[in-house]
Amino acid sequence: xxxxxxxxxxxxxxxxxxxxxxxxxxxxxxxxxxxxxxxxxxxxxxxxxxxxxxxxxxxxxxxxxxxxxxxxxxxxxxxxxxxxxxxxxxxxxxxxxxxxxxxxxxxxxx
Amino acid sequence: xxxxxxxxxxxxxxxxxxxxxxxxxxxxxxxxxxxxxxxxxxxxxxxxxxxxxxxxxxxxxxxxxxxxxxxxxxxxxxxxxxxxxxxxxxxxxxxxxxxxxxxxxxxxxxxxxxxxxxxxxxxxxxxxxxxxxxxxxxxxxxxxxxxxxxxxxxxxxxxxxxxxxxxxxxxxxxxxxxxxxxxxxxxxxxxxxxxxxxxxxxxxxxxxxxxxxxxxxxxxxxxxxxxxxxxxxxxxxxxxxxxxxxxxxxxxxxxxxxxxxxxxxxxxxxxxxxxxxxxxxxxxxxxxxxxxxxxxxxxxxxxxxxxxxxxxxxxxxxxxxxxxxxxxxxxxxxxxxxxxxxxxxxxxxxxxxxxxxxxxxxxxxxxxxxxxxxxxxxxxxxxx
Numbered sequence: 001x002x003x004x005x006x007x008x009x010x011x012x013x014x015x016x017x018x019x020x021x022x023x024x025x026x027x028x029x030x031x032x033x034x035x036x037x038x039x040x041x042x043x044x045x046x047x048x049x050x051x052x053x054x055x056x057x058x059x060x061x062x063x064x065x066x067x068x069x070x071x072x073x074x075x076x077x078x079x080x081x082x083x084x085x086x087x088x089x090x091x092x093x094x095x096x097x098x099x100x101x102x103x104x105x106x107x108x109x110x
Numbered sequence: 111x112x113x114x115x116x117x118x119x120x121x122x123x124x125x126x127x128x129x130x131x132x133x134x135x136x137x138x139x140x141x142x143x144x145x146x147x148x149x150x151x152x153x154x155x156x157x158x159x160x161x162x163x164x165x166x167x168x169x170x171x172x173x174x175x176x177x178x179x180x181x182x183x184x185x186x187x188x189x190x191x192x193x194x195x196x197x198x199x200x201x202x203x204x205x206x207x208x209x210x211x212x213x214x215x216x217x218x219x220x221x222x223x224x225x226x227x228x229x230x231x232x233x234x235x236x237x238x239x240x241x242x243x244x245x246x247x248x249x250x251x252x253x254x255x256x257x258x259x260x261x262x263x264x265x266x267x268x269x270x271x272x273x274x275x276x277x278x279x280x281x282x283x284x285x286x287x288x289x290x291x292x293x294x295x296x297x298x299x300x301x302x303x304x305x306x307x308x309x310x311x312x313x314x315x316x317x318x319x320x321x322x323x324x325x326x327x328x329x330x331x332x333x334x335x336x337x338x339x340x341x342x343x344x345x346x347x348x349x350x351x352x353x354x355x356x357x358x359x360x361x362x363x364x365x366x367x368x369x370x371x372x373x374x375x376x377x378x379x380x381x382x383x384x385x386x387x388x389x390x391x392x393x394x395x396x397x398x399x400x401x402x403x404x405x406x407x408x409x410x411x412x413x414x415x416x417x418x419x420x421x422x423x424x425x426x427x428x429x430x431x432x433x434x435x436x437x438x439x440x441x442x443x444x445x446x447x448x449x450x451x452x453x454x455x456x457x458x459x460x461x462x463x464x465x466x467x468x469x470x471x472x473x474x475x476x477x478x479x480x481x482x483x484x485x486x487x488x489x490x491x492x493x494x
Contacts, residue, residue: 012369014427023434058115064225064266
């Protein structure tokens with residue numbers, strides 16, 4: 001799975017999560033109070049595209065975020081989706097897109 | 111180090127001349143060579159940067175201007191060199207104007223995700239998204255979007271918010287709702303790379319911020335009260351952090367743009383950059399124009415040892431540290447706007463940018479306020 005471990009993230013970021021948390025404690029209390037003031041039940045009503053190992057995608061902002069798009073429809077990665085589903089369960093991959101069958105009429109001529 | 115996103119710029123050519131585009135060389139029809147692609151995928155897939163999944167984004171410019179035969183070869187080359195235990199996900203960010211049924215069939219065959227750049231209804235979109243003759247491009251883009259949908263794809267939409275569109279949350283919401291799209295992401299018009307001016311910079315800061323706040327409040331209100339008919343990336347980002355925090359985690363976002371070598375951008379000449387893809391083609395002599403290597407001459411496993419990369423990394427890390435120490439919204443942002451720091455402030459170690467002030471600070475406040483309202487039964491209605 002492509003889920004990045006904390007240590008790998010720390011290494012790639014060049015600064016540890018622990019240090020960031022420490023730095024943040026000085027400044028984030030106001031916004032934390034706003035977060036705590038939100039009713040968890042209200043949040044629970046939202047369909048959130050939760051970023052998990054199962055719907056891995058890059059979050060660069062100038063692209064369409066297509067979590068769950070790792071396709072089993074082609075190439076040697078044929079059993080990837082099945083493996084992922086087995087590992088994380090379908091609930092962790094709510095947005096997986098299964099490519100539809102293309103009618104012959106729209107296939108490019110070769 | 112694990113690569114998250116490989117951005118390939120097959121050509122900087124574009125048939126559009128959008129007023130805010132940051133990509134230089136958009137009338138240059140040269141294309142990345144097959145040999146460069148072959149070398150890229152050979153070296154990359156042998157390197158330790160690649161984990162079990164790699165996302166390949168074809169971007170530029172208008173990537174489809176490289177032509178369908180090019181893409182058929184490119185995907186074939188990638189597939190030829192891909193190890194059996196690595197999954198690839200292809201996606202393309204396009205203006206949609208060159209899409210036809212053959213492109214749609216190709217995308218479906220290879221599992222491509224497609225993002226269409228569409229700035230709302232024609233009268234808004236055509237203000238900035240014009241062709242080289244200055245004509246509006248909405249008709250061409252919407253035709254591409256509709257065609258892909260008719261073939262079974264669900265393209266996402268990227269919408270750039272400018273000074274005018276911020277005045278029309280109702281019209282934008284109605285447009286996306288009636289379009290029936292499943293996913294919308296907003297970007298704010300940025301001063302970046304080849305784009306030296308933003309319409310947002312023509313207004314007083316207070317006016318921009320109040321306009322953005324009204325937009326965010328109203329758009330969320332309409333979205334929530336009309337059954338959240340499509341995913342909005344920026345709302346999901348805030349909701350993710352709220353949910354993790356409610357679950358007891360001391361969570362903060364850790365965007366790919368802040369992680370060394372998590373994103374690699376390859377230009378058509380094989381030059382490699384990292385962090386924000388917007389750095390590709392940017393001018394910065396002190397940092398070798400952000401080029402950390404070249405496909406033909408570099409060893410991907412040694413990119414992290416290069417002088418340019420190490421100096422960039424030191425500045426980016428300092429910037430993350432500065433953001434964490436000074437910004438209460440850091441948990442919602444993670445110092446995401448790496449390239450904006452340089453292009454707006456001239457300093458990778460700097461903190462606040464227009465994008466983060468609007469798209470993280472004000473947006474987060476707006477969403478949190480609206481979430482507190484979400485449990486009330488009041489319902490807004492679509493504008494007539």
